[in-house]
Amino acid sequence: MSDQKQRTKYVAENRNPLARSPLRPKTPGAAKSAGAAAGAADPDAPTQVNSAYRLPAWLRNRWLTWVLALLVVLGLISLVLIFWPTGEQLQATPTSQAKLSDAQPTAVGQEVLGGGTSSGAPAAANQIPAGDTPAIGATFADYYTAHGGLQILGRPISEVLTVNGRQIQWFERARVEHWPEYAGGTYEIQLGRLGAEYTTGRQFATQQFFVSRADLRFFVETGHSLGGAFLTFWEQHGGMAMFGMPISEEFDEVLPDGKAYRVQYFERARLELHPEVAGTPYEVQVGLLGTALSQNESRPTTIQPVPTAVPLP
Known part of the structure; x- marks a missing residue:
């Protein structure tokens, strides 16, 4: 066999199986030899073909990286949802109007005042019967004097109480509350939302919209x-x-x-x-x-x- 034929046969037999093309035999003997050679290579062919469909290592690594990143993001979102403060946990923020307390306080570690069922018509402010009354707390004294005193707030009917972590004092016409988180500001001393609390569960028909005027x-x-x-x-x-x-x-x-x-x-x-x-x-x-x-x-x-x-x- 000439050197050229030997070189051609060597290249054909050692080429990548996917790129290998069978040599066309020129003689029956050559065809038989080629068939025998192909039969000898068959056991290894499936392994070679399957390996070609495997993802390259760099692609497998990138895919794993994306999966891990997605799991990290989902974990962070779960933590945010778990620890995100609810409406009850959010601290109230002052607005253009005085802050309104959210609910009627419930005494902590002490009994709620009163509990009786006596009632009567609201008396005129200058006709409230005299008698022993609790002292106005030092925290609320200046506010009481500056905001109408007896006429607007009435007489004190309780001592200063600590309720839900803040000081309050009941008056005949109001409940005064201390909000230390607003110390030094307009909202440090506020009135409780007695009107809203007193009418809880009642429905009041609303007025049809109109443009406000002076009266x-x-x-x-x-x-x-x-x-x-x-x-x-x-x-x-x-x-x-x-x-x-x-x-x-x-x-x-x-x-x-x-x-x-x-x-x-x-x-x-x-x-x-x-x-x-x-x-x-x-x-x-x-x-x-x-x-x-x-x-x-x-x-x-x-x-x-x-x-x-x-x-x-």
């Missing part, structure tokens, strides 16, 4: 209006910071004394119209919700009528 205001946030003597009193005695927004319309309500009074509920108070002292500074009074809530008095159930729509200008 009648509409509060989009609550869907209620405020006007007349209640608006004048509200504006003269602290407005939003003291009483919050209206949460009802004004309507006639039968109070625990069995008499009907013109009232309107606000987030932190109930304003009442007392015609028996008309023409005096006590014609409009802040209701005794502090006494009612701390003593667990019975609550009125009067249904507020649907308000009359305000005519468009």
Whole structure:
């Protein structure tokens, strides 16, 4: 056999199996030899072909890297969801209006005040019977004097209590709360949301939207209006910071004394119209919700009528 033929045969026999093409035999003997050679290579052929379909090492490593990265991301997301603070854990942030406490405090380590069922008509501020009363806490003394004192807050009816980690004191017409997280700021001393707490579960029909004017205001946030003597009193005695927004319309309500009074509920108070002292500074009074809530008095159930729509200008 010539050198050229030997070289060609060697190259053909040692080529990659996937690229190997059988040599066309020129003679029957050559074909038989080629068939025998191919038969001898058959046991190894499947191994060679399968290995060609395996992922290269670099690709397998990259795929593993992506899987691990995905698992890490999913783990981080799970941790965030587990430890993300809920609405109860988030610290309240001051807004343009005074912060409203979220719920009626429940005494910690001591009994809740009162528990009796006595009730009576709210007396005029200058007619509250004299008697022994608890001292106003040092934390609240300046606030009490600067925010209406007896007329707006009434007499103290409890000592200073520590409730849910903060100091509070009950007054006849309010509950004053100390928020140390706002120390030195406008919101350090606040009034509790007695109006909202006292009317829990009651539904008040809302007013149809109208454009506010000087003698009648509409509060989009609550869907209620405020006007007349209640608006004048509200504006003269602290407005939003003291009483919050209206949460009802004004309507006639039968109070625990069995008499009907013109009232309107606000987030932190109930304003009442007392015609028996008309023409005096006590014609409009802040209701005794502090006494009612701390003593667990019975609550009125009067249904507020649907308000009359305000005519468009």
